[in-house]
Amino acid sequence: MVVRVSTAPFDPGAETNAFLAAGRGAGAAVTFTGVVRSSPDDPIIALTLECYPELAINQLASSIDQATSRFGLLAATVIHRYGRLTPGEPIVHVMTLAPHREAAFKGAEFLMDYLKTDAPFWKQETGPDGTHWVEAKAEDDAAKARWE
Amino acid sequence: MVVRVSTAPFDPGAETNAFLAAGRGAGAAVTFTGVVRSSPDDPIIALTLECYPELAINQLASSIDQATSRFGLLAATVIHRYGRLTPGEPIVHVMTLAPHREAAFKGAEFLMDYLKTDAPFWKQETGPDGTHWVEAKAEDDAAKARWE
Amino acid sequence: MKILYFAWLRERLNRGEEEVSPPSDVATVADLIDWLASRDEAFALATQKRSLIKAAVDEKLVAHTAPVAGARVVALFPPMTGG
Amino acid sequence: MKILYFAWLRERLNRGEEEVSPPSDVATVADLIDWLASRDEAFALATQKRSLIKAAVDEKLVAHTAPVAGARVVALFPPMTGG
Numbered sequence: 185m186v187v188r189v190s191t192a193p194f195d196p197g198a199e200t201n202a203f204l205a206a207g208r209g210a211g212a213a214v215t216f217t218g219v220v221r222s223s224p225d226d227p228i229i230a231l232t233l234e235c236y237p238e239l240a241i242n243q244l245a246s247s248i249d250q251a252t253s254r255f256g257l258l259a260a261t262v263i264h265r266y267g268r269l270t271p272g273e274p275i276v277h278v279m280t281l282a283p284h285r286e287a288a289f290k291g292a293e294f295l296m297d298y299l300k301t302d303a304p305f306w307k308q309e310t311g312p313d314g315t316h317w318v319e320a321k322a323e324d325d326a327a328k329a330r331w332e
Numbered sequence: 333m334v335v336r337v338s339t340a341p342f343d344p345g346a347e348t349n350a351f352l353a354a355g356r357g358a359g360a361a362v363t364f365t366g367v368v369r370s371s372p373d374d375p376i377i378a379l380t381l382e383c384y385p386e387l388a389i390n391q392l393a394s395s396i397d398q399a400t401s402r403f404g405l406l407a408a409t410v411i412h413r414y415g416r417l418t419p420g421e422p423i424v425h426v427m428t429l430a431p432h433r434e435a436a437f438k439g440a441e442f443l444m445d446y447l448k449t450d451a452p453f454w455k456q457e458t459g460p461d462g463t464h465w466v467e468a469k470a471e472d473d474a475a476k477a478r479w480e
Numbered sequence: 481m482k483i484l485y486f487a488w489l490r491e492r493l494n495r496g497e498e499e500v501s502p503p504s505d506v507a508t509v510a511d512l513i514d515w516l517a518s519r520d521e522a523f524a525l526a527t528q529k530r531s532l533i534k535a536a537v538d539e540k541l542v543a544h545t546a547p548v549a550g551a552r553v554v555a556l557f558p559p560m561t562g563g
Numbered sequence: 564m565k566i567l568y569f570a571w572l573r574e575r576l577n578r579g580e581e582e583v584s585p586p587s588d589v590a591t592v593a594d595l596i597d598w599l600a601s602r603d604e605a606f607a608l609a610t611q612k613r614s615l616i617k618a619a620v621d622e623k624l625v626a627h628t629a630p631v632a633g634a635r636v637v638a639l640f641p642p643m644t645g646g
Binding site (some may be wrong): 366381382383384385386388390391412421423444447448449451454456465467469 | 486488490509536539540541551555557558559560561562563
Binding site for chain 1 (some may be wrong): 567569571573604619622623624636638640641642643645646
């Protein structure tokens with residue numbers, strides 16, 4: 185179980201390969217990578233994430249513990265960046281390993297749903313019209329609620 | 333949309349990074365990697381996959397089309413190896429890209445469920461007691477049926 | 481018409497492919513399997529449980545009710561176990 | 564007791580942290596928010612909608628009913644938007 189919260193960029197492919205190598209002999213690995221979005225309709229210049237690292241590490245470790253016992257994961261890693269990011273840069277990378285695919289998929293979805301509502305990160309979007317704090321989404325609360 | 337069916341090994345991390353780079357500006361990427369399993373209880377020396385490549389390409393392309401329109405994917409790639417593989421080697425790598433995480437997760441699960449029952453690959457396991465063909469699993473049919 | 485065999489069906493028949501010329505009353509995949517079984521005991525034995533035989537006509541997965549008239553390649557194989 | 568503020572709460576208060584010594588009748592997070600609001604109009608305004616204020620006590624996420632007695636660090640912040 186690994187939790188990493190840092191302002192340093194990370195390489196999703198290298199993380200995936202290291203995770204797979206450590207899990208030699210297991211069958212199914214799922215990764216989720218969230219990247220800074222930007223589209224012509226909603227152009228973003230930068231995304232700045234604020235973080236409370238001590239609490240983030242506690243919360244992410246606890247969600248990995250829950251996912252591990254609930255779905256029988258063999259390994260799970262959560263990497264989350266904060267600071268200033270630009271479109272296309274990876275923000276978050278969640279990896280799960282399990283004997284079979286269903287557990288690996290469910291574990292990764294569970295971790296993402298918890299992370300969205302329960303990990304202390306706050307996004308600030310900078311677009312052509314200025315900077316604003318991103319509001320929490322009701323659909324993220326709903327996504328988390330389905331595991332309860 | 334990319335389908336690759338080959339006896340050549342592939343690098344899951346490099347594939348993930350190339351996929352993410354091509355999808356610059358999208359928000360959510362999910363990858364599933366299946367690797368050759370082996371455990372002390374059920375040791376495997378090698379897994380040999382037979383394939384009907386022309387049909388595999390048609391079937392995988394059609395499942396990507398379905399997943400794309402059904403979940404609004406922005407991109408999807410399926411890579412499947414065949415030939416002789418040893419424990420820890422990646423067999424299959426499915427990648428989906430979508431504006432939001434739910435679609436990316438659902439798309440990848442859909443592709444895996446279809447692939448398991450509808451793509452022409454056949455596994456032969458070699459263990460300490462010899463070689464046998466792997467039997468199709470009822471649970472794989474059930475997993476596919478939930479999308480119907 | 482070319483017939484392809486895969487996995488344990490290929491092994492049990494000891495061949496990966498063959499050329500056949502079925503009579504004109506062989507209309508569907510099911511008819512073709514019946515006709516192949518009528519001329520080859522090993523085939524008849526290996527395909528006894530029809531639900532274990534899947535088929536593709538010209539590189540498209542089909543049901544046993546699908547027509548084979550004009551087909552270039554028919555593939556017969558066990559349930560798939562990839563992924 | 565150290566209080567930490569994050570995101571727009573930090574911005575609206577113009578500070579990321581402060582040291583406070585609440586009186587002994589401040590038993591819970593809710594009491595602490597009330598007490599902080601009573602001594603600072605900017606705080607009172609920013610925390611008017613209590614459902615938008617989340618709290619952690621000694622690096623553990625808690626409800627507003629959680630006790631603060633003996634706490635070293637209490638963090639107050641808006642709903643989280645990571646991932």
